[in-house]
Amino acid sequence: MSEIVVDGEPLPFVEGQTVAAALVAAGRVAWRTTRVQHRPRGVFCGIGVCFDCLVRIEGTGGQRACLVQAVAGMTVTTGEHDDE
Amino acid sequence: MSEPADLVVVGAGPAGMAAAVTALAGGLRVVLVDSGPAVGGQFWRHPPEHARVAIPTGDLHHGLREYLALCAALSAGRAAGRLDLRLAHHVWSAVRDDEFAVHAADRREAPRERPVVLRAPRLLVATGAYDRQLPFPGWDLPGVLTIGGLQALLKGGGVAAGSRVALGGTGPFLLPVAAGLAARGIAVVTVCEAADPRAWLRHPGALLRNPGKWAEGAGYAAVLARHRVPVRPRTAITGAEGGERVTSVRIASLTSDGSPRPGTERRVEVDAVGVGWGFAPQLDLLLPFGCELTDSADGNAVVAVDDGQRTTVPGLYAAGEACGVGGAPLAVAEGRLAAESVLADSGAAPALSRKSLVRARATVARQRAFARAMSMAHPVPAAWSSWLTDETVVCRCEEVTAGAVRAACAEGGAHDHRQVKQLTRAGMGWCQGRMCGPAVHCLAAQKRAYVPAERLVATPVTLGALAQLDE
Numbered sequence: 001m002s003e004i005v006v007d008g009e010p011l012p013f014v015e016g017q018t019v020a021a022a023l024v025a026a027g028r029v030a031w032r033t034t035r036v037q038h039r040p041r042g043v044f045c046g047i048g049v050c051f052d053c054l055v056r057i058e059g060t061g062g063q064r065a066c067l068v069q070a071v072a073g074m075t076v077t078t079g080e081h082d083d084e
Numbered sequence: 085m086s087e088p089a090d091l092v093v094v095g096a097g098p099a100g101m102a103a104a105v106t107a108l109a110g111g112l113r114v115v116l117v118d119s120g121p122a123v124g125g126q127f128w129r130h131p132p133e134h135a136r137v138a139i140p141t142g143d144l145h146h147g148l149r150e151y152l153a154l155c156a157a158l159s160a161g162r163a164a165g166r167l168d169l170r171l172a173h174h175v176w177s178a179v180r181d182d183e184f185a186v187h188a189a190d191r192r193e194a195p196r197e198r199p200v201v202l203r204a205p206r207l208l209v210a211t212g213a214y215d216r217q218l219p220f221p222g223w224d225l226p227g228v229l230t231i232g233g234l235q236a237l238l239k240g241g242g243v244a245a246g247s248r249v250a251l252g253g254t255g256p257f258l259l260p261v262a263a264g265l266a267a268r269g270i271a272v273v274t275v276c277e278a279a280d281p282r283a284w285l286r287h288p289g290a291l292l293r294n295p296g297k298w299a300e301g302a303g304y305a306a307v308l309a310r311h312r313v314p315v316r317p318r319t320a321i322t323g324a325e326g327g328e329r330v331t332s333v334r335i336a337s338l339t340s341d342g343s344p345r346p347g348t349e350r351r352v353e354v355d356a357v358g359v360g361w362g363f364a365p366q367l368d369l370l371l372p373f374g375c376e377l378t379d380s381a382d383g384n385a386v387v388a389v390d391d392g393q394r395t396t397v398p399g400l401y402a403a404g405e406a407c408g409v410g411g412a413p414l415a416v417a418e419g420r421l422a423a424e425s426v427l428a429d430s431g432a433a434p435a436l437s438r439k440s441l442v443r444a445r446a447t448v449a450r451q452r453a454f455a456r457a458m459s460m461a462h463p464v465p466a467a468w469s470s471w472l473t474d475e476t477v478v479c480r481c482e483e484v485t486a487g488a489v490r491a492a493c494a495e496g497g498a499h500d501h502r503q504v505k506q507l508t509r510a511g512m513g514w515c516q517g518r519m520c521g522p523a524v525h526c527l528a529a530q531k532r533a534y535v536p537a538e539r540l541v542a543t544p545v546t547l548g549a550l551a552q553l554d555e
Contacts, residue, residue, distance in 0.1 A: 005184035007504070014242065015136020016121075021241025029245060029329055030226030036483040040328055042226045043245070044232025044480070047126060048119065048543075049214045052480060052517075060195035062544065066236070068194045069121055071156065071174075 001071035001077035013070040020046065020058075020065035021051050031055065033063075054080040088510040089168065089204040091426055092186050095176050095371060097125020099404025100210035101154040102419030103426075108429040110160040112331045112436035115202045116158070117170040117188055119543075123158060124151060125212055126232060127237040127240045137450045139242040144264045146300055147412060173200060176545045178207060184399065187553075189545050196487045197549035206399045206424075206426050209370050209387075213363035213405035216254040216384075216522050218253075218464065219478045219486065222324030222333075223359065231261045244270045246356020250333045252276035252321035252436060253360040254462040256297075259304035261358060266311035271351055275308070276335050278361075279462045280341060287457030295453045296413070322349065322471040330357055344467020360463055364534070365524055368542035373397045379533040381409045382459035383522075391445070393422035394429075396467040398517060401425060410455035417447035431450035456516045469527060478527070481513020489527050501525045502537060505523060510535065514544075 001012040003023060013022035020043045023031060030040035032054055044052040054066040057079035064078070067081050089106050093100045093352050096118035118125070128151045142148060143316050155345045161167030174190040184207040184402075192200040215230040222228065229237075229245055231253065232515040237243045248271045262272045276541055284291060291298060308315060316335070320371040322344050323334035332353050336344035375395040378388040386408045393401050403422040404415035421444050423488050436444065474487030492498040492507040501517065501524040504510050510524050511517025516539050517524070525534045 013107060014135070014138050016131035016139050017243070021243045023239055024237055024245050025241070025243045025492060029440045032482055037477075039224060039483075040226050041224070041480075043229060044236070045230045047214060048237035049515060050230075050519050052481065055515070060546075063195050066233075067119065067191075079332040 002070070004070050004076055006076045009010045017070050018058070018066055019055060019068050019074070019076055020027050022067065022070045031034070032080050056080055087113060089113045089202070090430060091115070091206045091208060092117065092184060092202050092204040093208045093210060094186060095212055095404070096120070096123040096169075096171070097210060097211070097212050097415065098127055098252065099159065099419035099422075100125070100208070102416040103208050103210060103403055103423040104161070104167065105154050105157040106420045106423035106435050107426055108166055109421065110432050112427065112430070112432065113166050114161065115168040115170065115188065115204065117173045117175060117202060119172065119174045119191075119282055120389040121172055122170070123171070125237065128235055131242070132241055135302035141239050141242060141266065146260065150416065154175050155316070170200070170202070174543045174545070175369065176543045178209075178373075180207075180399070183538075186266065189543075189549050197546050198550045199545075199553045201542065203551070208401040208422055208426065208428065209406060210404045210408055211366040211403070211416070213365045213370060214411055214518070215360035216362045216364045216464075218323070218361050218468050218517055218523050219352060219357065219476055219520070220322055220474055221476045222326070222476050224480055225324050225326050225327065227326065227330035227355060228324050228357040228359065231358040232356040233262045234356070235264060238264050238268065243419065244268055245427060246354065247271060248273050248354045249269065249356045249358060250274045250321060250335070250352055250354045251358045251468060252278075252333075252335070254278040255299060255362050255463075256458065256462075257360060259301060259308070262313055262315070263307040264302040266313050272308075272311070272313040274335060275313060275315040276321050277315060277317050278320045278338055278465050279317065281317050283461035284457065287460065290453045290457035293491060294448045297454055299515035302481075314548070320344070320465070320471070321507065321554055322469060322533065324357055328353060329356050333357055338465060341467040341469045343467035348529060357455035359492070361464070362459065362462060363405060364518070365405055365406045365409060368539050370395070370400075370402060371536070371538045372540060373400055374398060377535060381456045381461070382409055383464060383534055384409070385533040385535040391421075392425035392428070395419055399429075408452065408455060409459075410451050413447060414455065417444045417451065420444045421448065464526065478523055479508075479510035479513065479517075480517050481519075482509040484508045484510040486527070489524055493528050498528055500528050500530060504528055505537070
């Protein structure tokens with residue numbers, strides 16, 4: 001199994017999974033808080049429509065985790081606010 | 085492919101694949117573009133080609149033989165240098181000057197984006213649909229997903245989002261998702277189907293003419309029976325509870341107008357939920373062209389097409405769910421007809437035999453009749469908004485509550501989702517109203533079909549990528 005790096009910690013994934021699938025496989029369904037009510041959010045639509053699953057990838061914010069293929073060594077930062 | 089293309093097809097789901105294959109068979113040069121890592125769209129969603137041994141999902145698919153035949157024909161088209169297949173390309177705009185220009189961000193090395201402009205004299209839009217959502221208290225808790233999202237994780241990544249799952253909403257799509265989860269050992273504790281199955285009896289013709297549909301349904305029913313998954317008609321998930329993650333749902337029996345029957349509500353423990361109320365067609369690329377729309381029986385406005393899938397804009401064709409939600413066999417047949425029109429309008433000889441063409445037309449007629457019966461039998465319940473409290477979040481992005489939307493209608497005088505947006509910011513966030521649009525439309529007491537807001541940029545694109553466009 002390959003690994004991505006999520007908030008500094010290694011997270012295994014199966015080649016071909018998206019970043020969201022890797023997070024869900026590890027039991028995580030929330031990785032972001034909303035701007036107004038500070039509510040936890042993660043994957044919802046799973047197909048790139050709802051923008052709930054936003055993360056920062058290789059330093060670039062506003063990435064939909066459900067659309068980005070995980071690549072070995074890819075750095076993912078969670079806790080993305082929706083106004084970033 | 086170095087020579088200019090004759091046709092750009094946006095969307096490599098069933099409709100776009102079939103259209104590209106038919107156009108290639110007719111000798112055209114085709115660009116097929118899709119945001120996903122593999123062809124197939126949502127219906128035939130697959131992991132990328134190199135990952136299919138590590139993530140086996142073949143058993144989760146219906147109509148796989150057709151998919152594989154289309155894949156083989158696309159591969160042959162690529163080998164012959166006549167198909168330019170652009171996967172992981174996100175189309176953010178399509179415009180028309182002397183020809184069509186489709187603007188996309190090449191995200192094969194995401195998050196890096198490289199701008200691409202794909203040009204051709206003809207454009208076929210086959211961008212499909214996504215789950216239509218109705219808010220309910222707790223629907224924004226982590227672990228509550230769309231049913232399509234549950235299925236996408238399963239089909240695309242081999243991952244289940246929970247171990248005890250409740251599904252709810254309406255429509256036949258609940259069944260394959262439930263069956264897929266059950267087949268992977270997930271406890272599907274309840275499937276709440278809001279509709280009354282007897283509603284189908286009002287449309288016996290549509291059922292009798294489509295034996296393939298009930299054979300498919302019977303297959304799912306058998307899987308669900310084997311795994312003892314209870315499908316409960318005339319019930320709905322009316323609330324979800326939990327903290328950092330959903331821990332239970334409330335389900336209730338529904339009266340004939342869709343309001344919860346008093347005293348029937350009960351709580352079921354779950355760690356994931358999937359909901360969906362039919363589909364909303366993805367019209368983003370079509371609306372800015374100003375093509376004529378028409379009302380579909382499911383409450384959506386869809387693109388009007390002639391019997392050859394031509395929109396009212398010359399050179400612009402549409403196939404699949406954008407012309408009315410109806411499922412993969414309809415989309416495939418519409419894709420073939422659209423490509424035949426492209427061939428005819430380009431002065432090329434037909435690709436399909438007379439017999440195949442007749443068969444495709446008959447499939448479209450039969451499947452559209454089925455789709456119409458389906459939307460009548462599985463409506464959005466009239467009284468669905470009685471599940472909402474004033475605190476229920478309706479717009480997930482801007483966190484606008486049902487109370488705020490109701491106030492905008494009652495006191496602010498808003499009559500449609502655009503006016504609600506101006507008053508409350510509902511639909512103004514990241515998703516641009518894709519999730520809350522149909523629900524806000526219903527709350528604004530519209531009897532008309534839902535027409536989504538026009539979005540000039542169909543998907544976010546970085547300024548950096550735009551700056552690289554040196555044309």
